[in-house]
Amino acid sequence: xxxxxxxxxxxxxxxxxxxxxxxxxxxxxxxxxxxxxxxxxxxxxxxxxxxxxxxxxxxxxxxxxxxxxxxxxxxxxxxxxxxxxxxxxxxxxxxxxxxxxxxxxxxxxxxxxxxxxxxxxxxxxxxxxxxxxxxxxxxxxxxxxxxxxxxxxxxxxxxxxxxxxxxxxxxxxxxxxxxxxxxxxxxxxxxxxxxxxxxxxxxxxxxxxxxxxxxxxxxxxxxxxxxxxxxxxxxxxxxxxxxxxxxxxxxxxxxxxxxxxxxxxxxxxxxxxxxxxxxxxxxxxxxxxxxxxxxxxxxxxxxxxxxxxxxxxxxxxxxxxxxxx
Amino acid sequence: xxxxxxxxxxxxxxxxxxxxxxxxxxxxxxxxxxxxxxxxxxxxxxxxxxxxxxxxxxxxxxxxxxxxxxxxxxxxxxxxxxxxxxxxxxxxxxxxxxxxxxxxxxxxxxxxxxxxxxxxxxxxxxxxxxxxxxxxxxxxxxxxxxxxxxxxxxxxxxxxxxxxxxxxxxxxxxxxxxxxxxxxxxxxxxxxxxxxxxxxxxxxxxxxxxxxxxxxxxxxxxxxxxxxxxxxxxxxxxxxxxxxxxxxxxxxxxxxxxxxxxxxxxxxxxxxxxxxxxxxxxxxxxxxxxxxxxxxxxxxxxxxxxxxxxxxxxxxxxxxxxxxxx
Numbered sequence: 001x002x003x004x005x006x007x008x009x010x011x012x013x014x015x016x017x018x019x020x021x022x023x024x025x026x027x028x029x030x031x032x033x034x035x036x037x038x039x040x041x042x043x044x045x046x047x048x049x050x051x052x053x054x055x056x057x058x059x060x061x062x063x064x065x066x067x068x069x070x071x072x073x074x075x076x077x078x079x080x081x082x083x084x085x086x087x088x089x090x091x092x093x094x095x096x097x098x099x100x101x102x103x104x105x106x107x108x109x110x111x112x113x114x115x116x117x118x119x120x121x122x123x124x125x126x127x128x129x130x131x132x133x134x135x136x137x138x139x140x141x142x143x144x145x146x147x148x149x150x151x152x153x154x155x156x157x158x159x160x161x162x163x164x165x166x167x168x169x170x171x172x173x174x175x176x177x178x179x180x181x182x183x184x185x186x187x188x189x190x191x192x193x194x195x196x197x198x199x200x201x202x203x204x205x206x207x208x209x210x211x212x213x214x215x216x217x218x219x220x221x222x223x224x225x226x227x228x229x230x231x232x233x234x235x236x237x238x239x240x241x242x243x244x245x246x247x248x249x250x251x252x253x254x255x256x257x258x259x260x261x262x263x264x265x266x267x268x269x270x271x272x273x274x275x276x277x278x279x280x281x282x283x284x285x286x287x288x289x290x291x292x293x294x295x296x297x298x299x300x301x302x303x304x305x306x307x308x309x310x311x312x313x314x315x316x317x318x319x320x321x322x323x324x325x
Numbered sequence: 326x327x328x329x330x331x332x333x334x335x336x337x338x339x340x341x342x343x344x345x346x347x348x349x350x351x352x353x354x355x356x357x358x359x360x361x362x363x364x365x366x367x368x369x370x371x372x373x374x375x376x377x378x379x380x381x382x383x384x385x386x387x388x389x390x391x392x393x394x395x396x397x398x399x400x401x402x403x404x405x406x407x408x409x410x411x412x413x414x415x416x417x418x419x420x421x422x423x424x425x426x427x428x429x430x431x432x433x434x435x436x437x438x439x440x441x442x443x444x445x446x447x448x449x450x451x452x453x454x455x456x457x458x459x460x461x462x463x464x465x466x467x468x469x470x471x472x473x474x475x476x477x478x479x480x481x482x483x484x485x486x487x488x489x490x491x492x493x494x495x496x497x498x499x500x501x502x503x504x505x506x507x508x509x510x511x512x513x514x515x516x517x518x519x520x521x522x523x524x525x526x527x528x529x530x531x532x533x534x535x536x537x538x539x540x541x542x543x544x545x546x547x548x549x550x551x552x553x554x555x556x557x558x559x560x561x562x563x564x565x566x567x568x569x570x571x572x573x574x575x576x577x578x579x580x581x582x583x584x585x586x587x588x589x590x591x592x593x594x595x596x597x598x599x600x601x602x603x604x605x606x607x608x609x610x611x612x613x614x615x616x617x618x619x620x621x622x623x624x625x626x627x628x629x630x631x632x633x634x635x636x637x638x639x640x641x642x643x644x645x646x647x648x649x650x651x
Contacts, residue, residue, distance in 0.1 A: 014385045048358065050514035050516060109613055151582055158602060160602075188369045188370050189369060189542075189582065189585065190581070190585050190599045191602075193583070193585035193587075193596040193597065193598035194598040196596060197596055199596065201650070215514065215515060218544075218589040219587055220589060221587060222593050223595075242592060245589065249372055256515055256516065258519070259515045259516050259519035260515050260589055261544070262543055262547050262586075262589065262590070263547060263570060264567075264571040264572065274519060274548075276516075276519050276520055276523050277516045277519075277520070280484050280517065
């Protein structure tokens with residue numbers, strides 16, 4: 001049995017929608033609607049989907065930035081939803097850190113790099129100034145920056161370097177899990193490879209787990225050990241990255257892959273066969289009946305709009321689709 | 326695609342005049358686009374892709390930015406010789422541009438129908454009834470469902486994909502000869518991006534518009550472009566037909582850029598990453614601009630800038646390696 005660090009069980013997050021002066025409840029936005037996933041120690045799980053699929057809400061729930069409507073999170077086998085706030089502060093929050101998408105807005109422009117990286121240490125530990133300083137220099141070295149960078153301000157760095165600073169800050173407390181929300185999508189193409197390689201190296205050196213939120217499938221394939229494909233608040237397919245990309249089962253996964261794969265055009269035959277989905281993702285306020293994907297699915301038939309597909313395990317992956325009944 | 330050349334850019338030089346002196350953002354760029362053809366311009370941020378687009382449509386931020394040399398020929402007439410007034414006749418009618426973020430290119434307080442009608446009223450002498458008909462036919466061209474109903478919608482009522490279609494509708498409303506698309510799909514989701522690109526391929530077949538497609542995404546290039554120009558630090562370092570570029574890239578920058586992008590269709594153990602960053606255009610080193618990041622330079626690369634060499638049908642490369650006799 002594999003070593004599971006963090007597990008989300010039936011996570012649900014509904015946002016109430018109110019209307020009028022009396023704020024009458026008119027419905028719920030079902031941002032995350034019963035998803036389960038697990039992150040193994042030293043491995044990477046990616047949540048993939050288009051905007052509005054609920055992937056960021058799920059990540060925020062793991063970071064305890066959102067209060068779940070229902071469901072629970074297990075960390076090293078313990079249900080953290082039953083933790084008191086002091087227990088959380090001692091045993092959970094320092095061990096789960098985050099790197100945000102945009103390195104231009106995730107740092108205080110008026111703080112020096114050394115203070116930015118030291119902040120988690122100052123808040124969570126009682127180390128002396130010398131100890132903190134030593135640790136900051138160690139962290140700068142780990143992410144490939146120079147000791148003299150410590151005295152500078154964020155605006156003096158390029159996007160890739162800032163993302164390195166954000167990674168250094170996340171590493172400061174020796175976390176077991178880092179939540180990476182679109183860690184490279186704000187960066188230039190040539191810089192993305194540098195940051196992805198850095199993250200992989202750090203994972204190997206420190207045995208850290210990553211929960212990656214991403215929409216770029218090629219990035220996900222390169223970074224992940226397992227992948228969950230999300231659509232409208234649900235996970236439609238989940239499995240080991242290699243198997244899932246070699247043999248995608250769900251029509252949505254296939255469409256996503258087809259939309260992002262780089263196909264070199266053949267001579268005199270410019271048309272690359274691509275699955276083009278019709279329409280857009282429906283509103284999570286009022287999701288379609290049955291399978292939520294049936295309104296855009298190229299393979300849908302009668303049953304799809306009537307019955308919710310059940311989870312079907314096939315090899316190392318599982319899928320929710322009536323095609324496999 | 327016909328053989329008629331719509332846009333011919335010859336030896337374009339664009340500079341920005343700053344406190345630090347003249348910064349040569351575009352330094353001798355030449356290319357052409359045929360009727361019904363899509364030319365992709367690819368490169369990192371800051372290499373001059375967008376400034377190339379803005380130079381063609383003459384919307385550089387004045388007075389800092391200025392075209393200081395070269396020719397931009399649209400159907401044979403030089404755009405740089407036109408007065409501002411004449412240029413306004415061209416802009417929106419013969420040349421149009423689509424920008425990356427639809428929310429900032431649409432006016433939030435006008436319904437989309439009015440915004441599309443604006444350029445039709447300005448450039449074509451039509452009665453109000455005919456303008457409305459044209460607006461609806463343009464919305465249909467962009468496959469916007471139920472166009473009559475949508476006319477009165479405001480940008481905030483539309484999804485990101487629909488908004489970008491409206492921007493496309495404004496650009497196509499006068500059936501231009503040339504469309505400059507500056508990262509039009511970067512802000513869109515993968516499946517919506519695929520829809521948008523498929524749509525533009527159809528529109529190009531129907532109208533024969535020439536497209537200059539600025540992007541940093543090789544996937545998009547492979548999908549929509551007939552030819553590609555790779556830009557680095559204000560110069561085109563390699564240009565080739567799309568298939569040729571992917572099968573037989575020659576410039577070390579093109580190769581490095583391609584290898585640093587992860588592939589979806591195969592497992593990659595370790596990505597190649599280009600070291601360092603593009604040089605500052607304000608003080609360029611002599612010799613080849615890519616030299617500090619080049620993995621395999623020759624001894625004289627730092628002395629002189631490489632000259633362009635044609636190495637195949639519509640394939641040329643600016644790298645000293647190409648000039649070595651074997």
